[in-house]
Amino acid sequence: MSDKDFVLAVEGLTVSFDGFKAVNDFSFYVEENEIRVIIGPNGAGKTTVLDLICGKTKSTEGSIKFCGKELTKMSEHGIVHAGVGRKFQNPSVYEDLTVFENLELSYPKGRNVFGALTFKRSQEVLDAIQETAEMVFLVEMLDKSAALLSHGQKQWLEIGMLLIQNPSLLMLDEPVAGMSVAERKKTAELLRKITKDRSVIVIEHDMNFVADIADRVTVMHQGKLLSEGSMNHVQNDPKVVEVYLGH
Amino acid sequence: MTNSSPQRLLTPKEIGSYAFLALILLVVLPMSMDVFRLNLVGKYLSYTFVAMSLVLCWGYGGILSLGQGIFFGLGGYCMAMFLKLEASSPENTAIQSTPGIPDFMDWNQLTALPWFWEPFNNLGLTLLAVVLVPGLFAFVIALAMFKRRVGGVYFAIITQAVAAILTILIVGSQGMTGGINGITDLRTLLGWDIRTDDAKFILYFVCVFFLFASLLLCQFILKSKLGRLLVAVRDTEERVRFSGYNVDNFKIFVFTFAAMLSAIGGAMFTLQVGFMSPSFVGIVPSIEMVIFCAVGGRLSLFGAVYGVLLVNFAKTTLSEAMPEVWLFALGALFIAVVSIFPDGLAGLYKTYLEPTVDKIFGPLYKKFKQILPSRGSAVKSN
Ligand SMILES: Nc1ncnc2c1ncn2[C@@H]1O[C@H](COP(=O)(O)OP(=O)(O)OP(=O)(O)O)[C@@H](O)[C@H]1O
Ligand SMILES: [Mg+2]
Numbered sequence: 321m322s323d324k325d326f327v328l329a330v331e332g333l334t335v336s337f338d339g340f341k342a343v344n345d346f347s348f349y350v351e352e353n354e355i356r357v358i359i360g361p362n363g364a365g366k367t368t369v370l371d372l373i374c375g376k377t378k379s380t381e382g383s384i385k386f387c388g389k390e391l392t393k394m395s396e397h398g399i400v401h402a403g404v405g406r407k408f409q410n411p412s413v414y415e416d417l418t419v420f421e422n423l424e425l426s427y428p429k430g431r432n433v434f435g436a437l438t439f440k441r442s443q444e445v446l447d448a449i450q451e452t453a454e455m456v457f458l459v460e461m462l463d464k465s466a467a468l469l470s471h472g473q474k475q476w477l478e479i480g481m482l483l484i485q486n487p488s489l490l491m492l493d494e495p496v497a498g499m500s501v502a503e504r505k506k507t508a509e510l511l512r513k514i515t516k517d518r519s520v521i522v523i524e525h526d527m528n529f530v531a532d533i534a535d536r537v538t539v540m541h542q543g544k545l546l547s548e549g550s551m552n553h554v555q556n557d558p559k560v561v562e563v564y565l566g567h
Numbered sequence: 568m569t570n571s572s573p574q575r576l577l578t579p580k581e582i583g584s585y586a587f588l589a590l591i592l593l594v595v596l597p598m599s600m601d602v603f604r605l606n607l608v609g610k611y612l613s614y615t616f617v618a619m620s621l622v623l624c625w626g627y628g629g630i631l632s633l634g635q636g637i638f639f640g641l642g643g644y645c646m647a648m649f650l651k652l653e654a655s656s657p658e659n660t661a662i663q664s665t666p667g668i669p670d671f672m673d674w675n676q677l678t679a680l681p682w683f684w685e686p687f688n689n690l691g692l693t694l695l696a697v698v699l700v701p702g703l704f705a706f707v708i709a710l711a712m713f714k715r716r717v718g719g720v721y722f723a724i725i726t727q728a729v730a731a732i733l734t735i736l737i738v739g740s741q742g743m744t745g746g747i748n749g750i751t752d753l754r755t756l757l758g759w760d761i762r763t764d765d766a767k768f769i770l771y772f773v774c775v776f777f778l779f780a781s782l783l784l785c786q787f788i789l790k791s792k793l794g795r796l797l798v799a800v801r802d803t804e805e806r807v808r809f810s811g812y813n814v815d816n817f818k819i820f821v822f823t824f825a826a827m828l829s830a831i832g833g834a835m836f837t838l839q840v841g842f843m844s845p846s847f848v849g850i851v852p853s854i855e856m857v858i859f860c861a862v863g864g865r866l867s868l869f870g871a872v873y874g875v876l877l878v879n880f881a882k883t884t885l886s887e888a889m890p891e892v893w894l895f896a897l898g899a900l901f902i903a904v905v906s907i908f909p910d911g912l913a914g915l916y917k918t919y920l921e922p923t924v925d926k927i928f929g930p931l932y933k934k935f936k937q938i939l940p941s942r943g944s945a946v947k948s949n
Contacts, residue, residue: 374809400811412806414799421795426810430792433820439792481810 326385327352327489327519328373333382335372342368344543345382350489350519355511357522357530359554360540361564366523367409369540370491374406375399386489397431405487409494409523411474415467419458419477422466423449426481448484455513456480457506471498476507483514490514491521496529508532527565539564576787579932580925584869585779592775602764609771609839611879612778614639616832618860618871619785620825625857626865627794628821629801630718634726635829635856637733638701640848642830644737644744645700647843648684649693650753650761651745670752675742684743690757697834698827705826709819716815718804727850734849749844753837761838774835778872781828785868788824797821858897861904864913874912 328350335343343365350356358366371377373384375396384391391399414422427448430439453459456476461469469477475495482490495511496504504526511520511533524530530537530551537554539546541564547557554560577585596608617635624630657666663673668680686692708729712722737744745751753761760766788794799807800814808814837843846852863874878900886893908914925932 376805376809395813396808397811397813400809406809408805408809412803414802414806416798416802417795425792425795425799425807428811431811432813433793433816436793436796436817437788437791478806481806485811 326350327354327387328521329383329385330369330373331383331385333369333372333384334380335368335377336380341543343372343379346540346543346545347382348538348545348548350521352519353515353517355515355520355522355533355535356538357524357534357536358538358540359524359527359530359564360546364540365543366540367493368543370406370493370521370523373399373491374404400485400487401428401431403488404491405482405485405489406491407475407478407482407493407495409497411471411478413466413469413474413477413481415465417466418463419453419466419469420449420462422477422481423452423484426484428485452480452484455483456510472500472503472507475499476510479507479510479514487518489519489521493523494525495522496524496526504529576783576790580928581786583928583932585782588869588872589779592778593772597768597771602767605771606767606839607883608876609767609774610836611876612771612774613832613836613839614856614859614879615778615872615875616781616835617829617856618863618875619781619868620828620832621857621860622865622868622871623785623788623797623828624821624825625860626867627789627797627801628818629797630818630822631720631723631857632726632822632825632853633723633850633857634730634853635825636848636850636853637726637730638705638826638829639833639836639852639856640733640737640843640845641701641704642697642833643837643843643847644750644833645687645693645696645830646834646837647750647753648687649690650756650837651750652680652684652688653756654752654754669745669750671745671748671750672742677742681743698830701830701833702823702827706819706823709822713815713818713822718818727853730848730850730853734845737845737848745844747845749842749846751842751844753841756838762841767839770835770839774839777831777835781831782868782872785828789868793817793820855897858901858904862900862911864911864916866910867913870911870913870916877912 326349330349331347333343333346334341346365346369348356358369360366368377372379373386373391375391375394375398379392382392386399386402386404389402391402391404394402414425417425424441424445427445429445430436449462450459453462456479458473458477458480461473466474466477475498479492479495492511496507499507508529511522514520522533534551536549537551538548539554539557539560546563547554547560549557555565592612597605600608617639620635621632624632651669655667655669660666660668660670660673663670665673665678668677672680686696708726712718712725717725738747740746755761761770796807796812796817800817804814833843833847836847859875859878860871861874862878863872864870878897881896882893885896904911910917
């Protein structure tokens with residue numbers, strides 16, 4: 321099978337922080353329109369894998385191919401332009417700006433200095449912002465400062481900021497952390513809606529949520545792949561039960 | 568006003584702010600002061616360029632520069648070099664062993680003009696150099712630092728170090744720079760004697776003109792998407808970076824722009840005060856500028872202008888009365904700003920005075936709004 325069949329092909333990925341291998345010879349493959357969930361105990365290296373994919377951390381070894389393009393040598397913004405969007409574990413939005421402005425800045429236009437100086441709020445931009453705000457349940461909040469949003473709403477806003485860029489691979493680090501049960505439900509719905517035309521990688525600890533959304537699950541432990549397959553398969557894997565689910 | 572309504576370069580309220588500042592600078596001060604005092608205000612106004620530059624790069628961009636004196640000084644030196652060459656005509660310097668070169672070069676046994684002085688025989692090149700030399704220098708510093716992801720406190724310390732090094736270099740190469748005394752005894756600009764009261768009066772208005780032009784330019788930048796990006800970078804740089812922006816380039820831009828703005832202030836200083844010296848380049852003036860900006864309010868361009876004026880009026884008054892107290896007063900002021908009113912005078916104005924001002928002028932703004940055509944197309948509002 322060639323790499324081209326996968327949206328994302330990670331092979332032999334290793335990163336060493338002063339000798340400590342946070343990710344160790346890790347490989348996994350994500351298909352088109354797939355929702356992949358990565359689970360694993362705290363410190364397993366899940367966030368670090370996303371850091372490596374989006375270029376925040378440079379890998380020590382291994383390759384990351386996205387639609388046939390090698391990401392390990394690309395700049396952070398280059399990786400975004402290629403179509404990879406990433407939500408951080410702690411919701412990071414621009415608190416001093418309004419929800420509208422948060423989305424506006426994420427709209428993929430005028431991304432260099434000159435473009436930013438001459439950027440105009442065209443109808444197209446306004447429509448995209450409106451549409452995205454509707455999708456992430458924040459239309460009412462458009463003119464509010466992002467600092468006033470609840471924790472869950474910040475998570476949604478950050479997802480919206482990624483959606484407006486229309487990435488072909490969306491990576492979400494614990495998107496429902498800190499959300500109420502009702503908010504989790506809405507988020508699961510949202511995720512199913514937005515994966516219609518893209519692949520999504522989700523890191524999550526909430527097993528109900530995982531069961532709800534995952535096409536396939538990858539289990540990490542101490543930087544390595546522990547198990548992979550359907551939710552059912554993974555849940556019944558004795559290795560997984562021992563290090564993670566058994567607790 | 569909602570976010571999605573079309574943006575104007577100037578809202579009626581802002582036009583009010585400009586009008587008020589213009590009233591003070593163009594009418595009240597020139598009518599109530601003698602030329603000596605007005606020239607002093609002109610000197611303060613040359614610092615406002617630096618304060619505005621700090622609003623952009625520190626207040627909005629979160630890049631604290633403790634070395635704006637570098638660029639103020641370089642701009643000032645470029646202007647001073649032109650004026651010095653004009654003052655050092657062979658006739659004026661006939662008694663020197665090498666006539667036609669600046670006096671301090673002659674005193675230091677130089678017999679020819681150093682190569683880098685040559686362009687400053689030409690006013691056009693000089694005016695270009697005033698903005699381009701500091702601009703290029705800032706660009707190189709910013710490129711080296713921001714591409715390596717040096718930021719925050721480390722960046723501030725490096726700007727401080729550069730300010731110190733530049734001062735030492737200038738002081739150390741007396742023959743080429745005038746050393747610790749700086750470049751003094753400047754006389755004419757293309758034959759026009761800048762030491763006269765008339766010239767000082769005119770130069771004050773030139774300075775005010777550049778001040779307003781700079782205010783408008785800064786406001787244009789802050790109102791563009793780039794302005795909001797600066798705030799975003801200050802808040803969460805990572806998020807901006809992973810939204811597809813090359814954040815380093817934006818930082819380089821704003822730092823370089825700030826340097827050029829400061830340099831214009833430096834050139835206006837030289838023209839109005841009639842000399843330039845290393846004491847405006849180093850660490851102390853650089854930090855003083857940051858204090859001016861903080862007192863005025865680092866998120867407000869107008870605040871920065873008023874902050875500079877008020878602190879400097881206080882400085883002049885206080886140091887005439889009790890010179891030894893001034894530095895302590897300045898320190899106390901800075902601590903007060905940082906700990907009690909972090910948004911400076913602009914913040915105080917906003918909380919206590921603005922509501923009243925709005926009440927008085929509100930109807931006027933409304934009328935104005937109807938007259939002014941809005942920029943951009945009509946847009947549905949949410
Ligand atoms: N830049 C870094 N330098 C040194 N060690 C790091 C760095 N980044 C991550 N680590 C370490 O790598 C390990 C994996 O961290 P990571 O954040 O990827 O875990 P995680 O699986 O996301 O955990 P959690 O479920 O708690 O979010 C941890 O032990 C962490 O301390
Ligand atoms: Mg994590």
